């Protein structure tokens with residue numbers, strides 16, 4: 407009899423499957439475990455702190471617990487003790503995850519009747535195997551699960567059928583084939599594209615097509631990390647390596663294990679960090695801050711940038727040797743304005759997503775709304791489109807997306823050259839509103855004639871009339 411059977415309630419009969427509780431302070435790692443186990447039919451709950459774990463435990467007994475020892479607000483051992491006091495061993499299997507240097511903890515955990523312990527760094531397969539032994543196979547899939555083809559979003563998360571997008575897909579397929587044929591660590595791929603064009607989505611699609619798809623995918627926004635912390639975040643640190651390093655901590659690169667790391671906005675890395683990154687890519691090892699020991703790295707590195715890195719190299723802000731190292735293979739993502747035919751699909755998918763998130767009816771798209779969306783320049787690309795649609799669904803007319811529901815930031819066909827800085831937006835709106843009023847007056851309230859006077863389409867004028875609440 408396996409533990410899963412032991413956990414069946416005495417009264418028999420069907421019951422909802424209990425989730426597996428994953429407690430690890432490395433959020434990326436915990437998420438990767440949940441994602442991997444999720445793919446194999448296990449339901450998971452994630453906690454990155456003792457407090458969160460306790461409140462999830464308060465909701466009911468889990469099928470098993472995967473427990474990291476070092477947590478930001480307490481120790482895994484104390485949590486294990488509490489689980490044992492609450493539910494008595496061996497009813498809830500607890501698998502402890504420890505690093506090599508935490509042998510004492512592992513011994514202590516065994517005394518507290520941890521069911522098993524796994525040594526970090528860990529492969530997701532290992533975790534799955536350990537759980538399978540303990541709780542048996544995954545529960546039957548629930549009827550609630552969405553069927554793969556009920557969603558307008560393709561498996562790779564990349565919506566779009568335009569020639570430009572088909573080109574991107576083909577390129578990703580070709581890159582994936584090269585990656586699959588690499589004997590050891592696949593070559594680095596540099597993904598270029600303006601902000602919001604989907605570089606992270608493309609990186610994830612590459613990861614999903616690689617042999618590493620069951621391992622963590624760890625995106626790191628290099629631009630968001632302050633200069634004095636960037637190396638600690640990337641490479642990890644020993645206790646006391648710098649003022650606030652109170653605990654030893656694995657870096658993001660190490661926590662990716664044999665998965666994929668995406669260095670997003672890699673052009674933002676300080677030169678000193680670029681040097682360390684280059685050494686790491688060459689030697690396939692790295693050192694945690696404050697340590698002399700070289701740790702082997704197994705992850706595949708992808709990089710993304712919205713800058714022209716060759717220009718950065720010329721300006722002396724980016725190391726040319728690192729540029730060549732990172733750009734062994736390249737992928738270019740087109741701006742949204744070069745694939746306007748994808749806008750209806752994207753807009754409808756974002757509208758559906760928002761409606762589902764807020765339990766609203768999925769809105770219909772007014773044809774004039776689509777015309778406006780396809781006439782706008784989208785400086786913020788797909789991210790901006792998603793934002794505009796979400797806002798329109800939440801704050802606009804229920805059940806239909808009308809032109810007046812769209813809040814676009816200038817950038818339309820006739821004013822795309824002037825995206826105003828803060829403070830100028832109002833002035834631009836005032837000028838535009840006055841022009842619209844004057845044109846209407848001169849045209850005696852005739853919308854088509856006023857549009858001709860302004861040199862814009864009738865739809866564009868109708869959009870502005872709604873936006874500024876002007877009655878013709």
Ligand SMILES: Nc1ncnc2c1ncn2[C@@H]1O[C@H](COP(=O)(O)OP(=O)(O)OP(=O)(O)O)[C@@H](O)[C@H]1O
Pocket residue numbers: 563564565566599600601602603604605606607608670710712788789792
């Ligand atoms: N082809 C696509 N289909 C659907 N959604 C997409 C697509 N491309 C991007 N998105 C969505 O657009 C948003 C921005 O995408 P992403 O973060 O990948 O862009 P990025 O180029 O990495 O941006 P940045 O340069 O600012 O880091 C996300 O919400 C993403 O889900």
